[in-house]
Amino acid sequence: MSGSDAAIPPYAAAFRGAIRVLHVTSATGREAAGVQAAVEGMVAGLSTRPEIDLSLIGLLPPNEAWDPQAMGRATCVRVSSWPPRMFSYSPELPRVIAGLRPAIVHQHGIWQYSGIIASQARETHGIRVVVSPHGMLAPRALAHRAGRKRLAWSLYQRRALAAVDIFHVTSERERDDLRALGLRQPVAVIPFGVAVPDRYPARANRGPMTALFLSRIHPIKGLLDLLHAWAAVRPVGWRLLIAGPDECGHAAEVAAAVKSLDLSNHVEMRGACWGEDRDRLMNSSDLFVLPSHSENFGIVVAEALARGLPVLTTQGTPWWPIETHDCGWWVPVGVDGLAAGLQSACRLDRLALEEMGRRSWNLVARSYGWPTATNRLTAVYAWLFDRGSQPECVSMDST
Numbered sequence: 001m002s003g004s005d006a007a008i009p010p011y012a013a014a015f016r017g018a019i020r021v022l023h024v025t026s027a028t029g030r031e032a033a034g035v036q037a038a039v040e041g042m043v044a045g046l047s048t049r050p051e052i053d054l055s056l057i058g059l060l061p062p063n064e065a066w067d068p069q070a071m072g073r074a075t076c077v078r079v080s081s082w083p084p085r086m087f088s089y090s091p092e093l094p095r096v097i098a099g100l101r102p103a104i105v106h107q108h109g110i111w112q113y114s115g116i117i118a119s120q121a122r123e124t125h126g127i128r129v130v131v132s133p134h135g136m137l138a139p140r141a142l143a144h145r146a147g148r149k150r151l152a153w154s155l156y157q158r159r160a161l162a163a164v165d166i167f168h169v170t171s172e173r174e175r176d177d178l179r180a181l182g183l184r185q186p187v188a189v190i191p192f193g194v195a196v197p198d199r200y201p202a203r204a205n206r207g208p209m210t211a212l213f214l215s216r217i218h219p220i221k222g223l224l225d226l227l228h229a230w231a232a233v234r235p236v237g238w239r240l241l242i243a244g245p246d247e248c249g250h251a252a253e254v255a256a257a258v259k260s261l262d263l264s265n266h267v268e269m270r271g272a273c274w275g276e277d278r279d280r281l282m283n284s285s286d287l288f289v290l291p292s293h294s295e296n297f298g299i300v301v302a303e304a305l306a307r308g309l310p311v312l313t314t315q316g317t318p319w320w321p322i323e324t325h326d327c328g329w330w331v332p333v334g335v336d337g338l339a340a341g342l343q344s345a346c347r348l349d350r351l352a353l354e355e356m357g358r359r360s361w362n363l364v365a366r367s368y369g370w371p372t373a374t375n376r377l378t379a380v381y382a383w384l385f386d387r388g389s390q391p392e393c394v395s396m397d398s399t
Helices: 010-014 034-046 093-100 113-125 139-143 146-162 172-180 223-233 250-260 276-283 299-306 335-346 350-367 370-384
Strands: 019-025 052-060 075-080 104-108 128-132 166-169 187-189 209-214 238-243 267-271 287-290 311-314 328-331
Touching: 019 034, 019 093, 019 370, 034 052, 034 299, 034 370, 052 093, 075 093, 093 113, 104 113, 113 128, 113 146, 128 370, 139 146, 166 172, 166 370, 172 187, 187 370, 209 276, 209 299, 209 335, 223 238, 223 250, 223 335, 250 267, 276 299, 287 299, 287 335, 299 311, 299 350, 311 335, 328 335
Parallel strands: 019 052, 019 104, 052 075, 104 128, 128 166, 166 187, 209 238, 209 287, 238 267, 287 311, 311 328
Antiparallel strands: none
């Protein structure tokens, strides 16, 4: 592979056909939300590829349940980890990785012990290392618990990232965040995929017009901005439905804002919902809203588009295609941008919104299904072993 100084792993000579790839993640519980969905979809999709012999290590606390059935045909290995969850220390991890004998380790997330082990495996055995940061190197993410992260960066994370052969990111913005940190390795820009229904999902909403927020209840998601925008517009005939798991106790702040803005008759908070309940909420809504301050991808936007919903989201997400394809509104971060988007969206009737939703479904079916993403990632893996030319999705450092 051009740009890599590691020798071909000794393990690679043992399998002339499939490349042995090991994914490592601690995002296996519901609290992992979008990261969990991304890892499950990626691994399940890659497990169908004949070019890849795929395994997955799930780092979990001893008492946490895990259902590996969502991972397709990948070989799944549970490895117990110790708190804190951010670091996920596991004394058995080096032994398990050595036993699986991968040619590539694909690490999901950073700050974790598995990243240290992957960098050591590269130095010792020439194993290739791929890292998907999942937005954890974005400026807003680095600012959260900044002191702890600066210490981790100096102790181990800088060295671990220096051993990465290629990064996988989901947007040009996330790639630029890596370059701003001085990371000069190749970067593959491959958006996550979603499961796309075979046909446009018919809307099931016959009640009030509904705008749906469905994500983590966390300050970075911009819910307080959304509530102030809703209070400013107060769209007639509409309600706002807020659903998702509480983080950092932020749900209490959101509920207090609902009350102080006199929105109790217009806003409903549902709490966390999963599986079929998520699908029902999307099918019975008319508009999806994600007011985030920052997202590396925002997989929930792709999920909403796949369910045939027009989307209102901010320029803190990389979802400019919804505007160019007339699937929704991509507005500046903050109250004013959201208020302008709500005014435009909520003046449309249900039929016009459904027409936008059809374009949403077409966009995702064409560009954001998992087969597209896994085709590109498979090409990246092959390129790491000089089994193909440099994929178009890979960019090299231009400095």
